[in-house]
Amino acid sequence: MSREQRALVGLLSASVLVLIAFFVIPMAVVATASFGSARGQFTLAQYAKILLDQYHWEVLGTTFRIAALTTVGCLLLGFPLAYYLVRIVSWRPWRRACVILLLIPLFTSNVVRSFGWMVLLGRNGVINDGLQAAGLIERPIRWLGTETGILIGLVYILLPFVVLSVGNALAAVDERLEQASADLGANPYATLRHVTLPLCMPGVIGGAVMVFTLAVSAYVTPALLSGGRVTVFSMLIFQQYSSVFDFNYGGALSITLLAVTLALVALANRLGPKEAAF
Amino acid sequence: MIRLLTRFVAWAVLAYLVVPLVVIIGCSLTKTSYLVFPPKGLTFDWYLAMLQDRSYGNAFATSTALAAVATVAAMLVAVPAALALARYRFTGRNMLVAFFMSPLVLPNVVLGAAIMQCAARFGAVRSLGALLAGHVVIVMPLILSSVLPLLTPEQRTLEEASMDLGAGPLTTFRLVVLPQIAGGLAGGAVLAFISSWINVELSIYSTTAELTTIPVKLFNYVQYTVDPTIAAVSAVTIFVAVLSIVVLDLLVGINVLAERHDPNNH
Secondary structure (H helix, E strand, O other): OOHHHHHHHHHHHHHHHHHHHHHHHHHHHHHHHHOEOOOOOEOOHHHHHHHHOHHHHHHHHHHHHHHHHHHHHHHHHHHHHHHHHHHHOOOHHHHHHHHHHHHHHHOOOHHHHHHHHHHHHOOOOHHHHHHHHOOOOOOOOOOOOOHHHHHHHHHHHHHHHHHHHHHHHHHOOOHHHHHHHHHOOOOHHHHHHHHHHHHOHHHHHHHHHHHHHHHHHOOHHHHHHHOOOOOOHHHHHHHHHHHHOOHHHHHHHHHHHHHHHHHHHHHHHHHOOOOOOO | OHHHHHHHHHHHHHHHHHHHHHHHHHHOOOOOOOOOOOOOOOOOHHHHHHHHOHHHHHHHHHHHHHHHHHHHHHHHHHHHHHHHHHHOOOOOHHHHHHHHHHHHOOOHHHHHHHHHHHHHHOOOOOOHHHHHHHHHHHHHHHHHHHHHHHOOHHHHHHHHHHHHOOOOHHHHHHHHHHHHHHHHHHHHHHHHHHHHHOOOOOHHHOOOOOOOOHHHHHHHHHOOOOOHHHHHHHHHHHHHHHHHHHHHHHHHOOOOOOOOOOOOOO
């Protein structure tokens, strides 16, 4: 081994060992368990159970429906905010304040953020009271324990990722291109549609895939806002490991979720360059 | 017209980002024994109640110690890795980078389960070791991605100059490289610390009634019952978030969404 190779191995070994010990081996244990029966024989029964059971398809359907709507919601709310922060705000202190407002939720636990929504969306919560006072509804709407409630919470939790991803892409777009488009007679809408949006597409896709991936595997927010009435995929996994203790079946569920996630990430890498949150 | 509309939507979205946090802080100040917003009356009794319940103090201490140790451990292994990845071109380098970054996209619910099942085989289930193992794995990519962009060819030049002048690798690292990457590393460390500090989905598999972190403790309460004390504890975590953003700003400057025309921001 040359001096250079020794240095390379020396610098990399600690990190690789940590990842192998605490990441690769645990995941391998789960994967192995997923192909085993309670007696330890090789079987595909766990996966068959997932694939052939209607209930799992329903849960997967719910999970994907919530994740897809969350992604759409985050993009619809996140794009205007990103555009506002990068293109419209000119007073620096306010811009800085906005970025801090964007980061505070990101630095706060999902539990605390979902808790806030539990208070807001409760039967006698601020939102129902406000809507009733405004005469828009007669009786309180049930938000908690519905997919809508989970959706509101997840959009809230994941919104900063889209704003950061789209905002960074937008900041890299040459403003002169937009000006040229306007000079050539395009109205603001046409400029947005044909110039700005295509140019920051990698950021939009990067943010969307990140949000979708995190929404598919979210546990805390759905658990708190579902009130036990809506089941998403991650809840099935947690159940198996924390109360049922069926590690074979839990393993198969975990590997399924992992496969879905990896497929999404692979798709994202094909569609656009990797986007870091920071 | 479009700009005006964007402005209004953006303001509404900013309000949406802040309201749930304001609600929690508001609820923690109410004189009533149940949660209500806006608060009725104004009291700090629930914060006192939190301080008197030792279990909260313990959970805060566990969370903080765990996050600190995980961050330091991740720095010790990730900084050398970053140096190797920046310095050497070798086969499989890109794959190795992807491998190092992969914990970022791994569902925490899955990793937590995996570590629990694995720890069970070593009799370390629901222990501090199991907690720490998971947290180191998830914060390593954050450290790595904060240091890697700083190890540029220009930075390398100074490093070579130091070596040419007779300094050994360790002296060069301490006196040349470390000051160069210190800012980014500190920023990465704050991010790593807070990611560990607020984690629930990974920690929840390795905690017990005695050994618990503050977000997991909150999760277990909020699922079944909520009262103003829980709101006070939650409010404290929001204050910690604000504090860490201030620290991050002082250390590296919050340079997300950098303006294109500003040469100082990049």
